Amino acid sequence: MTKALMIQGTGSNVGKSMLVAGLCRAAVRRGLNVRPFKPQNMSNNAAVVAGGNGEIGRAQALQALACGVPAHVDMNPILLKPESDQGAAVIVNGQHLTTCRARDYARLKPDLMQAVLNSFDRLKSECDLVIIEGAGSPAEVNLRANDIANMGFACAADVPVILAGDIDRGGVIAQMVGTQAVLDAGDEAQVAGFMINKFRGDPRLFDDGYQMICDKTGWAGFGVLPWFDKAGFLPAEDALDLRGNGDTDGxxxxxxxxxxxxxxxxxxxxxxxxxxxxxxxxxxxxxxxxxxxxxxxxxxxxxxxxxxxxxxxxxxxxxxxxxxxxxxxxxxxxxxxxxxxxxxxxxxxxxxxxxxxxxxxxxxxxxxxxxxxxxxxxxxxxxxxxxxxxxxxxxxxxxxxxxxxxxxxxxxxxxxxxxxxxxxxxxxxxxxxxxxxxxxxxxxxxVASEMNYGTRVEETLDALAAHMEEHLDLDGLFACAR
Structure with missing residues (x-):
């Protein structure tokens, strides 16, 4: 039977998209037939799927590449594309459904959950493992009612959750312990463990903090992932990541x-x-x-x-x-x-x-x-x-x-x-x-160019998977899938 595993984050931009891409490539290297999935994404960086049959978030297109399969609208059934500070276009199964304000979108979500679950079921029918990316954070409990992006989906589909924290921005102990503190018992029961992302320096320096998270939450820890220097070689989805290359001439x-x-x-x-x-x-x-x-x-x-x-x-x-x-x-x-x-x-x-x-x-x-x-x-x-x-x-x-x-x-x-x-x-x-x-x-x-862009992206995905194999307990993490 097909198994599934969901990566959620303690906040936005903690590296969920990259982690899922790396896990997808690592699973493929282990001989598994894998698909990525993100129930709901919010991004203006979209990709057109094969045949021009719709659009999905750019991150899911990269994750599909990591799986070695064509991108498909089922990999990101709900895509929100902000058009103003209050409103966004709602893309369902790759096609524009409507444009609405945030408060109006909340009323749509109960109907959209079925579309999300249908896409998830179709993906499950064609692979061994589905690796799911959450959106934002499950700690945003004010948005829990009718949630389709994080714990709402995880509970509806009965998918185990691995929580990822970003140590580079500071306060990762509070991120983890605080997230557990605000989750209700049902949601907290979906959490199978945690991992720490974006550590700079010697990870052993965080041993005491890591153990403190284990002790205070009771969650299993799957490791500390050092900063991945080649992350800039992979397409970014979030405009917050958009920056120049730092060169001073040319x-x-x-x-x-x-x-x-x-x-x-x-x-x-x-x-x-x-x-x-x-x-x-x-x-x-x-x-x-x-x-x-x-x-x-x-x-x-x-x-x-x-x-x-x-x-x-x-x-x-x-x-x-x-x-x-x-x-x-x-x-x-x-x-x-x-x-x-x-x-x-x-x-x-x-x-x-x-x-x-x-x-x-x-x-x-x-x-x-x-x-x-x-x-x-x-x-x-x-x-x-x-x-x-x-x-x-x-x-x-x-x-x-x-x-x-x-x-x-x-x-x-x-x-x-x-x-x-x-x-x-x-x-x-x-x-x-x-x-x-x-x-x-x-x-x-x-300007003379010798770079093969596609080869560089493929090599980077392989390097990311190897990086995660080296520093995380992927055997234990994949064993959580059900």
């Missing part, structure tokens, strides 16, 4: 840190390249004068983030950058911003209306209810190099600069470019993960 790529930035893992292969300096521009910071290329990334709310961009003064900075001979690349929502106008007559992304674009490309975008979700293979117009990627957007963009396509998908032109070729826009996400395109594209800027 071809300077600056990505605008938009307030609703989406699908920002587009940047990962660029940030790993030798000879490339990647900067994520934070709010209130001017565009550096030594910038070679500005990337305006995807966003969940194009017009709202265009207003945000202007509030930072980045529109003026970009115009000056272009006058100095600099290059600009807009991806998805960033492509829409580069045009002359963004029209949302139906209020798809917020109040109906129209916003003037940056005017760097002679194209106009009209938002429409239909959403494009597709995986594509394209050929870069300027270089002829092949790229694979995916489209995930609403809106159609057209205008004279579309006559100079960024790429071709079969016989169809995609994207746009300015007459001098220094301003480009495209709807293609994931384009830099394609080695042929990335190497050719970078060579045009005088």
């Amino acid at each position: 071809f300077h790529v600056v990505c605008l840190g938009l307030s609703r930035i989406a699908n920002f893992d587009d940047l990962d292969p660029i940030g790993m390249e030798d000879g490339v300096r990647l900067t994520i521009l934070k709010a209130g910071t001017a565009l550096p004068v030594d910038t070679d290329l500005v990337i305006i990334p995807g966003t969940k709310s194009t017009r709202q983030d265009l207003t945000f961009l202007r509030a930072q003064g980045w529109d003026v900075d970009i115009q000056a950058h272009v006058r100095r001979g600099g290059h600009v690349l807009g991806i998805c929502g960033g492509y829409q911003m580069l045009g002359t106008e963004i029209d949302d007559p139906h209020g798809i992304e917020g109040p109906a209306g129209s916003s003037p674009g940056l005017g760097l490309l002679n194209v106009k975008t009209v938002m429409s209810p239909e959403k494009t979700l597709t995986q594509v293979t394209a050929r870069h117009q300027a270089s002829g190099s092949e790229m694979t990627g995916y489209e995930i957007h609403i809106g159609e963009t057209d205008g004279p600069d579309r006559d100079r396509a960024f790429a071709n998908i079969g016989n169809t032109s995609e994207g746009a470019a300015s007459e001098n070729g220094r301003i480009c826009g495209t709807y293609l996400h994931g384009l830099f993960a394609a080695d042929e395109f990335r190497k050719t594209w970078l060579s045009g800027f005088g």
